[in-house]
Amino acid sequence: MPAGIVVIVPEVPPFYADDNTRRMRRLLVTGEILVMNGHGGSKQLNNDESHCIADGFLKFFSQEWMSHVVLALARHGPLRFGALRRQLPPRISPRVLSARLKALEAAGYVERRDLSGRVLHVEYSLTATGRAVDATLARSELLMSDGAG
Incomplete structure (x- = not known):
């Protein structure tokens, strides 16, 4: 296994592990890498040698607006949907932003908190894994x- 490649995949409760979550994990975890779940356990995944081990991760974050949201x-x-949309370039539609947030949440990078009382109030924030991805993207940007590029 290549040194220094660790992907953290949050543990998903069985009642939440729907087809979209499983599909998202397959997109994110490719190659021979160590996958750690949220409870400290880990397992090694193998894939054929012709694929880049970061391929799924890079494809996921190369989707339009994904890195902007992070x-x-x-x-x-933490931001509400409207406030988050105002922080992004004006070309992003509400539909696309919603899809990106759902994908990031399913992958474990974003947490959606329902703070509803009488009025619908939802906030989005980065998880620890999401903050780690931000730090990695920031280092790449600096490079x-x-x-160097």
């Missing part, structure tokens, strides 16, 4: 700005 939540903390 960046906005990292810089501004690109230093002329």
